[in-house]
Amino acid sequence: MSVLEPLALWGLLCLPLLVIFYLFRPDPRRRGSTSYFLWKAAAPESAGGTFANRFQNNPLFWLQLLFLLLMLLFLARLSTPWVSQRPTTNRVILMIDRSASMAAQGSFESARTKALDAVDDLLGMSLTGSRAEVMLIAVDSEPRVLVPFTQDESTLVQALQNLEPAELADGLDQMGPFVRSLIKAHRAKIWIFGDHLPESLRVAGVQYSSVAGQADDNVGVVSFSVRPPDPERGWPRPFVYARVENFSSSAQQRLVRIEKVKPDKPEMAEATVLEKPLLLPAGSGQTLVESISAARFEVDQPTLFRLTVLPLPGQEPDALRADDAAYTVVAPFREEEIVVATTEQVNAGFLLRAIAASSDVKVVQLSDYLKKSGTAPLNLLIAPAGFRLPSGLKTRSLFTLAPPPREGTAKVESLSEVSVDTPLVGDSGIEWTRQKVQVTSVEPLKEGETVLLRSATAPALSLSGLTRGVPTLHWRFPLEYSSLPLSSGLPVVVGRFLDNYSRHSGVPYPGSLSAGQSSPRPNGQNWRGKLFFKPLTSGGRELEVAESAVVVSVPERAGVYELRGANEVQPVAVNLFSYAESRLPRDLEDRDFGEPGEVVEEKATQSSIQYKELGWPLLLMAFLILVLETVVFLKRGRP
Amino acid sequence: MLLDRKLVSLLRRMTIVPEKVRQRRSSGPGAHLSKGLGQSMDFSEYRPYQPGDDLRALDWKVYGRTDRLYTKLYVPEQEETVCFLLDTSLSMVEKWAALKTVVLGLANVVLGQGDRVSVMPLENSSLKDVKGVAPSRGRSSLSMVSRYLNSTEPAGLTPLTESLTGAAGKLRRRSHLVVISDFLRPDAGLAGLNQLRYRRHRMSLIQLLSPQERDPGRAMSPGEWELFDPEAEEGEASVRLDVGRRSFDRYLELLDQHNQSLRDFCRTSGAVFVSATSDLDPIRFFSEELRKAGLLA
Numbered sequence: 034m035s036v037l038e039p040l041a042l043w044g045l046l047c048l049p050l051l052v053i054f055y056l057f058r059p060d061p062r063r064r065g066s067t068s069y070f071l072w073k074a075a076a077p078e079s080a081g082g083t084f085a086n087r088f089q090n091n092p093l094f095w096l097q098l099l100f101l102l103l104m105l106l107f108l109a110r111l112s113t114p115w116v117s118q119r120p121t122t123n124r125v126i127l128m129i130d131r132s133a134s135m136a137a138q139g140s141f142e143s144a145r146t147k148a149l150d151a152v153d154d155l156l157g158m159s160l161t162g163s164r165a166e167v168m169l170i171a172v173d174s175e176p177r178v179l180v181p182f183t184q185d186e187s188t189l190v191q192a193l194q195n196l197e198p199a200e201l202a203d204g205l206d207q208m209g210p211f212v213r214s215l216i217k218a219h220r221a222k223i224w225i226f227g228d229h230l231p232e233s234l235r236v237a238g239v240q241y242s243s244v245a246g247q248a249d250d251n252v253g254v255v256s257f258s259v260r261p262p263d264p265e266r267g268w269p270r271p272f273v274y275a276r277v278e279n280f281s282s283s284a285q286q287r288l289v290r291i292e293k294v295k296p297d298k299p300e301m302a303e304a305t306v307l308e309k310p311l312l313l314p315a316g317s318g319q320t321l322v323e324s325i326s327a328a329r330f331e332v333d334q335p336t337l338f339r340l341t342v343l344p345l346p347g348q349e350p351d352a353l354r355a356d357d358a359a360y361t362v363v364a365p366f367r368e369e370e371i372v373v374a375t376t377e378q379v380n381a382g383f384l385l386r387a388i389a390a391s392s393d394v395k396v397v398q399l400s401d402y403l404k405k406s407g408t409a410p411l412n413l414l415i416a417p418a419g420f421r422l423p424s425g426l427k428t429r430s431l432f433t434l435a436p437p438p439r440e441g442t443a444k445v446e447s448l449s450e451v452s453v454d455t456p457l458v459g460d461s462g463i464e465w466t467r468q469k470v471q472v473t474s475v476e477p478l479k480e481g482e483t484v485l486l487r488s489a490t491a492p493a494l495s496l497s498g499l500t501r502g503v504p505t506l507h508w509r510f511p512l513e514y515s516s517l518p519l520s521s522g523l524p525v526v527v528g529r530f531l532d533n534y535s536r537h538s539g540v541p542y543p544g545s546l547s548a549g550q551s552s553p554r555p556n557g558q559n560w561r562g563k564l565f566f567k568p569l570t571s572g573g574r575e576l577e578v579a580e581s582a583v584v585v586s587v588p589e590r591a592g593v594y595e596l597r598g599a600n601e602v603q604p605v606a607v608n609l610f611s612y613a614e615s616r617l618p619r620d621l622e623d624r625d626f627g628e629p630g631e632v633v634e635e636k637a638t639q640s641s642i643q644y645k646e647l648g649w650p651l652l653l654m655a656f657l658i659l660v661l662e663t664v665v666f667l668k669r670g671r672p
Numbered sequence: 673m674l675l676d677r678k679l680v681s682l683l684r685r686m687t688i689v690p691e692k693v694r695q696r697r698s699s700g701p702g703a704h705l706s707k708g709l710g711q712s713m714d715f716s717e718y719r720p721y722q723p724g725d726d727l728r729a730l731d732w733k734v735y736g737r738t739d740r741l742y743t744k745l746y747v748p749e750q751e752e753t754v755c756f757l758l759d760t761s762l763s764m765v766e767k768w769a770a771l772k773t774v775v776l777g778l779a780n781v782v783l784g785q786g787d788r789v790s791v792m793p794l795e796n797s798s799l800k801d802v803k804g805v806a807p808s809r810g811r812s813s814l815s816m817v818s819r820y821l822n823s824t825e826p827a828g829l830t831p832l833t834e835s836l837t838g839a840a841g842k843l844r845r846r847s848h849l850v851v852i853s854d855f856l857r858p859d860a861g862l863a864g865l866n867q868l869r870y871r872r873h874r875m876s877l878i879q880l881l882s883p884q885e886r887d888p889g890r891a892m893s894p895g896e897w898e899l900f901d902p903e904a905e906e907g908e909a910s911v912r913l914d915v916g917r918r919s920f921d922r923y924l925e926l927l928d929q930h931n932q933s934l935r936d937f938c939r940t941s942g943a944v945f946v947s948a949t950s951d952l953d954p955i956r957f958f959s960e961e962l963r964k965a966g967l968l969a
Contacts, residue, residue: 061912064892065902067763067856068885069911071926072899076919079896079912668894668917 037110037646044105051101055094096662103655112646124182124219125155126168127189128212130227131196132203133173134617137228137352138246141198144226147242148193151224156186168221171196174204176211182219203617209233216629229620238629245619246352251280252287252313253356257340259363262327271330273306275321275340275359279313287311288343289321293336299360306330306338310345335362399423675776679954683780686958688754688787688848689969718742752848753788753807754778756817757839759853760793761830762903767880767950771852772821774878774948777958778850779817781968789813791820792842794853795835796828829903832857836864840871848874855879860934865941875943876967877934885927886949889920 036042061079066072127148135141148169155165169180169192179192205227212223216238223238228245256276262268279285289309292302306329311319330338340359344350351357402411403423411428422428675683721730721741729743756775764771779789791805805813805820832853843849849868855861855877868875884891894917900910913919931947938945946965948957962968 061896061898063898063900066885066899067854067882067902068888068923068927069899069901069904070856070858071923071930072888072913072915072919073911074926075923076897076913076915079914 035112035114036106037112039109041105041109044101044108048098048101051094051097055091092665093662096658096665100655100658100662103651103658107648107651107655110646110648111651114645123165124168124221125151125165126170126215126219126221126223127151128170128172128176128223128225128227129193129196130203130205130225131171131173131198132205133198133356134203134228134353135244136198137251138248140228140244140246143244144242145193145196147226147244148224149190152186152189152193156184156189168219169193172203172205172208172227173199174202176204176208203227203229205229205234206231207233209236212236212239220629222629227620229617230624235624235626237627239624239626241620241624241626243621243623245621247619247621248349248352249281249283250285250349251351251353252285252318252342253278253280253351253353254340254342254359255318255356257359258361259330259338261330261363268324269327270324271327271363273321273323273325276318277311277313277321277342278318279315282315284315285313286345286348287313288345290341290343292339292341294339294360295337299337299339302339304329311342330363332363332365334365337361338363399426675773675780676954679777679958680780682955682959683777684784686781686963686968687785688752688778688781689966716745719745751787751809752782753790753845754782754848754850755790755792755807755843757836757849757851757853758791758793758804758824759830759832759851760796760824760826760828762827763854763856764826764880766882767854768826770880770948770950770952772818773952773954774852774880774957775821775850776814776818777954779814783809783811783813789817790847791817792839793824794830794832795838796830832861833859833864836861837867840864840867840873843868843871843873846872846874848876850876850878852878852880854881854885855930855934856881856885860930860937862933862937865937865943869941869943875938875941876965877938877943877945879931879934879945879947880950881947882950888923892920894919 129141129144129148131141131144135144152167155167166182166184167180167189168178168182169189171177171179179196180189183189205225209231212234213236215221215223216236221238222240224240224242225234226242226244228243230239230241230243234241254275255278256274258274260268260272260274262271273291275289275291277287277289287310289307289311290305291307293304293306294300294302307323307325309321309323311321313319338361340361342351342357397405399414399416403426411426414422414426414428718731718734719742721743725743729745731742731744734740734742756778758771758775775791782789786809788807788809789805790807793804805816808816830853832855836851839849851865851868853861865875865877892915894915896912897915898910898912931945935945937943944965944967946961946967948961958968
């Protein structure tokens with residue numbers, strides 16, 4: 034409590050006047066009454082015998098005293114200090130969803146228009162003295178502040194006009210804590226422009242403006258690859274593997290078209306490889322596995338192929354077209370020459386014989402290999418225990434054999450680790466293991482018998498079966514390593530592999546892949562050297578990948594990119610699929626969850642000590658006392 | 673003092689209700705007035721039987737002869753003396769005019785029906801003429817009563833109980849006593865009234881209050897008052913009171929209790945009690961209130 038006008042307290046001197054008035058008031062009225070004896074019993078005796086007693090039992094005196102005191106305090110401007118909780122400015126955060134689904138049916142354009150209108154409403158009438166501050170945030174898989182709090186309308190308008198939808202997943206579901214912290218920290222109201230509003234964002238301080246379209250006919254390509262022929266597995270022709278998903282709640286029919294395109298002009302189709310209608314059940318999809326003549330995919334260099342899902346004649350195009358096309362790169366079909374070298378000390382035991390007998394494997398003496406190929410990486414070296422690798426020899430795997438078996442029995446005791454800097458993926462894309470393998474001594478193989486070369490962790494080499502008495506050698510990899518078979522032309526995954534959103538596929542990049550010590554499999558997570566993604570389909574910026582990057586950044590747009598290494602340039606297809614985005618529930622209603630008052634009251638962002646005058650409460654109390662005094666006066670008569 | 677002609681005309685048609693009949697009237701439904709139905713042994717005349725007549729008054733011999741019922745009427749026992757006992761204390765000053773009207777009106781009725789009237793002031797040291805008016809009959813008595821009332825000015829103190837007790841001693845002959853006072857004494861003079869009752873006097877109590885006494889809000893406002901008893905000696909009784917709205921209600925409640933004690937006395941002693949204010953309407957008072965109380969018919 035503070036008194037802002039202490040001089041007014043001089044008015045306290047008038048209080049004695051009231052006391053004196055009551056002390057010197059006239060004597061009570063005197064009257065003779067025959068019914069004196071009745072009056073004596075009917076009314077209490079007055080205590081007004083002495084001066085002091087005149088103040089007792091006289092509520093009028095005390096009410097008047099209180100009234101005077103209140104008026105004095107009012108004139109003295111009694112005030113109380115308080116901490117101001119009032120925000121200094123009105124703050125509004127415009128949050129625009131620009132995820133892939135916003136590309137459907139012009140949703141993003143609607144959101145942009147609404148946001149521009151909001152900016153105009155908040156800042157356009159500057160002459161009215163509006164103090165609103167506006168922040169602009171674009172949200173896809175992550176929030177990005179485009180314009181911090183500003184009152185400059187032109188900055189906001191320009192940022193909104195430059196904003197484009199991104200083909201990224203919608204991250205609004207995870208934005209709850211972020212939005213609440215925004216409201217709390219900035220004492221701001223958040224206007225969200227999007228096609229859906231998750232439960233976590235339905236909090237006080239949020240206003241949702243729906244721009245969702247109502248169409249329900251979305252289909253999308255979720256997988257597309259071309260597998261080269263593999264005679265060993267009985268695939269003499271290349272395979273097209275594609276999966277088209279129907280995200281809508283009704284059956285859809287589409288036309289699937291595979292085209293060969295030029296990397297520098299992807300919009301131009303060189304040739305149509307396949308065209309086929311597909312009937313897609315509601316909420317499900319169809320897998321397309323087509324064996325196609327190798328002549329259609331025969332290329333002399335890595336070449337782009339595009340899969341497009343087209344509406345049938347007379348059909349409306351998809352509302353969400355981000356996933357209506359997918360690209361893949363097909364490398365020239367080449368047979369892999371797998372070279373297994375042996376040293377002179379190694380007898381042609383069972384293992385060697387088996388390897389030598391398998392197809393596509395060339396077994397050479399190490400001395401011959403060194404003379405012929407020089408420093409080219411060797412796939413497998415079988416050497417006796419204690420053998421020292423010649424300097425300059427790069428070997429992907431080393432089988433260390435036990436001492437020469439007696440009576441024609443060979444035994445592999447261990448598989449040594451190769452040198453760290455040896456690339457794990459060969460020219461054909463085959464990935465070689467660096468795991469230790471314990472080879473058992475089982476010979477001779479009987480017909481139909483399979484022997485697994487045991488390993489602590491897969492993958493491993495295996496021998497399987499005998500065909501006309503000749504064993505066949507296979508490299509086997511567990512399924513969790515890749516959904517695609519290992520063969521030459523294996524797509525290299527440079528982004529998040531088997532992510533629920535995106536997959537980037539391309540051709541292996543010779544010499545550019547390197548193994549990290551603890552890198553997660555499968556292949557291609559760690560890159561050595563600088564790589565650049567140069568969009569070919571939508572001209573613009575290059576994406577530089579840091580040298581030490583563990584996971585290559587994902588380009589924002591689907592399309593064909595140029596993967597540029599030290600010496601070579603290869604096309605890379607980047608396809609974006611998102612189950613979550615495609616199945617997003619649309620929210621068509623605008624919502625307002627109230628002012629952020631409750632949230633922001635927890636903590637004031639700006640507080641200052643101010644004085645709040647108690648004038649009105651004092652006046653009100655004085656008035657009430659005056660009314661009370663009147664009532665008492667009417668009841669009791671004159672004081 | 674002359675009474676209003678209209679009032680006189682009214683009073684001529686009225687009589688004092690005989691005590692026995694009054695008692696029967698008050699005994700319940702079926703009671704009725706029978707003119708000249710006296711209780712003396714002197715036969716007056718026959719009258720055809722009317723429902724409600726005392727069956728004891730039927731003449732069975734006449735019935736035997738004529739086969740018709742006749743009631744025997746008797747001459748009233750004897751003439752009655754109506755004595756007005758007047759409170760002449762200082763508190764009656766403002767009520768004196770009303771008192772005179774009441775006394776003259778009733779005297780008019782009494783004398784009109786051939787009875788005697790007397791006036792006796794209650795004991796008052798300040799009075800000059802303490803004898804009052806001796807019992808007398810005839811119209812001339814009315815002027816004597818009037819003269820007395822006009823010549824008397826209320827003053828001083830009348831100790832109600834003592835003066836009524838004194839009157840009881842003086843009135844040897846059984847009479848109809850009409851006591852007119854405000855009865856505003858703590859004991860309402862009941863002890864003195866009992867003395868009169870023991871002497872078998874017929875009694876009628878007429879209470880005259882000033883309008884201020886009946887409705888104190890007319891003269892007093894809430895606040896502090898110093899009240900004193902005007903009949904007490906100077907400075908003897910005075911009290912300072914905080915009079916509020918509730919005090920008025922409480923006063924009326926106490927006044928009602930006070931009057932209730934008088935009513936109770938009258939009920940047990942067969943007396944009449946009438947309370948009126950000094951601004952009374954004489955016509956209404958005689959024609960309604962006294963008739964309703966059973967004093968006049």
